Amino acid sequence: MGTWVLLLPLLFAAAAQAQGTVCSVNKTSLTVKENTNPGEPLLDIYVPEGQQVTLGPSSTLFAFRIQGNQLFLNVTPDYEANTMLLAHLECRSGDAVVTQLKVFVSVLDVNDNPPRFPYETKVWEVPEDTRVNTTVISETELEAQDQDKDYVLFYTLQEVTLGASSFFSLVGVNRPALRLDRSLDLERWPNMTFRLLARDTQNETTEPSHTATATLVLEVQPVDLRPPWFLPCSYSDAFVCIHAQYRGAVPTGHRLPGPLILHPGPVYAVDGDRGIDQPIKYSIISGNEDSTFSISADSGNLTMTKSIPNAKTFLLVVKGEQADNTRYSVTQVTVEARNANGSVPHFTQSLYRGTVGLGSGVGVVIKDAADPSQPLRIRAQDPEFPDLNSAITYQITNNSNFRMEGEVVLTAASLEQAGVFYAEVKANNTVTSGTAATVVEIQVSEQEPSPTGTSPPTSPGSSRSTWTPEGRPDGGQAGDRRFSEGEMAVLGGVLGAALLLALIALTVLVYKHYGHRLICSSGRVLEPQPQGFDNQAFLNDSDDANWAPAPSPSPSHAQPAPPEPKPPSPETPRRVPEAPATAADGGSPAAVRSILTKERRPEGGYKAVWFGEDIGAEADVVVLNTPASEAGGAGDSGSEGSGDEAADAQDAPGTDSIHF
DSSP states (O other): OHHHHHHHHHHHHHHHHHHTTSOEESOSEEEEETTOOTTSEEEEEEOOTTOEEEEOTTSOTTTEEEETTEEEESSOOOTTTOSEEEEEEEEEETTEEEEEEEEEEEEEOOOOOOOBOSOSEEEEEEETTOOTTOEEEOHHHHOOBOSSTTOOOEEEEEESSTTGGGTEEESOSSOOOEEEOSOOOTTTOSEEEEEEEEESSSSTTSSSOOEEEEEEEEEEEOOSOSOOEESSOEESSSSOEEOOOEEEEEETTOOOSSOOOOBSSSOOEEOSSTTTOOOEEEEEEEOOGGGOEEEOTTTOOEEESSOOOSOEEEEEEEEEEETTSSOEEEEEEEEEEEOOTTOOOEESOSEEEEEEETTOOTTOBOEESSOTTSBOBOOEEOSSOGGGGGGEEEEEOSOTTEEEETTEEEESSOOOSOEEEEEEEEEEETTTOOEEEEEEEEEEESSOOOTTSOOOOOOTTOOEEOOOGGGOTTOSOOOOOEEOHHHHHHHHHHHHHHHHHHHHHHHHHHHHHHHHHHOOOOOOOOOOOTTSOOOGGGOOSSSSOOOOOOOOOOSSSSOOOOOOOOOOOTTOOOOOOOOOOOGGGTTOTTTSOOSEESSOOOOSSOEEEEOOSSTTSOOEEEEEOOOHHHHHHHHHOOOOOOHHHHHHHHHSTTEEEEEO
8 A cells, every 4th residue: 555655646747748748639529609700719739849730631621720739710610501510630740640639619500591482472373262261372382491400480471452361361470371261252352462471580679580571462263153143233242233124115006126225224244253254145034925025145135026006014034144054143124015106206405506617518517516526416315215216307397508417417508608597407206206396506607616505696797597486387397587687677676666655555554544643742751760660661762753553463475454443442451652852841840750640630741650549440541632832831730630630631632541
């Protein structure tokens, strides 16, 4: 035991001497983060004197270098390329290898790569009848890739088409499979666009964080879901449309040559699935008694095969079926056969205005005054049987300068005189024999009028063609009616003289029958007081009384002869004119007297309304027609008579009494 104690110091001394003769490092295992700057040394190498250290053949190629006695990284470490680097150190003395060392460098992963989608835009077709909760696009087709190993990506679906997020969603935040959440609607949402975002961190604020985006376009593919729809129709939802029903009228005893005109329009249906748009075939399945009507299988035009002798109503059930015979719909067409007698055409305007240039020859089209770039069209319609509008013919009946060609007005003669011409256009329904007439006003001028629809004034020397429907009792065709200025002046003078004689005769009759009522007394007039109770109906602004009763309304234009005047009765009140005021009034207190009184006063030259003592008593308006001198004297008297005197004054000559 004592011997080993003596040998221990010698052994330690030998070990220390041996360490000083070989290469050594303080670490054989290191860790570095990827993307580390290679400029910093990894470790120091102890190399004895007389030896050299080199990289052995098993070292990671080009990964290290030795400068002096220090080990350096020769490249920027990349975890995705190499997770472990090996430095093989050899210490040599001459050509002999004295010592070999292995240094292991582990590369730590860093989030330095953004995720990437293998596509920029993905277009995906989705059938319209796809069931809800179906996975439309799988996860493997949509997921992004990240070069960082052991990564986890987080996905977000962002709508580009407004409202599209209600149809689709992702299965999970880490699972980008696309799922249908709502039934598709091709009509309203034929395609929808989304933006798919991938992030390599759960939170946006985490650093470093990288994102990637891609575009998804979902195109809804049509599927045969809906039957044909008869137009016009109103939508109750995306799959049901309440289609139209049609109605029309035809005349009895006539077979219309063309398709029936129906309301609200012709029989027409379309495939309810607009993306498929199958052609529609039409047929009548019921209600077609005696095969009176036929329908075009391709167009849906309804025509008559025979005339209908009596008035009746047909209820036709029309079927519209897709050409592939997969779906169909039916609607009802109501056709009413009516008696055509008495049905007359109708013009939309009572006066049409046209224009044409001076000097126009035969066959020139009359232009519309409201729009000179368009021809003037005269069109009548049969309100009961619109199918018969094509059977209406037109004719100008009273002016040989113009003629009708269909609905267009043409010149029938050379127009050498400027002016405004009128012509009657007659419309005749050749089926119902109904007729209607209208007037066309044609301006012939050197300068085209502005498109305002108004006729410019006739220039001096121009002629006018006159037309009066009432002036043609025979209803036949009339020739031109033109009058010169001299003839028109003579006619105007005769009419003016006749009017003057009529006014004179009327004035004589009125004076003869009502003259005594129009004579007003020359008494003083009552001046209105601001706070009084004067009846303003009895106040005249003029000095001379000139009142006459208003004429009674009469249904005819001629004034009837005034009836013989009847003597006034106590039960019939009448208005009388008030006497004019004179300078003799002088503003004295007696000159301004109230017309309201409870006592009758016999003085002349004024009018008064007398009221009884009680509410039920009669009230008289008394007008005393006395000479001006007497009226002045009466005005100076300030006394009031008794009731008996007032009664005597009522019975006096020249006194009018009105009872209320």
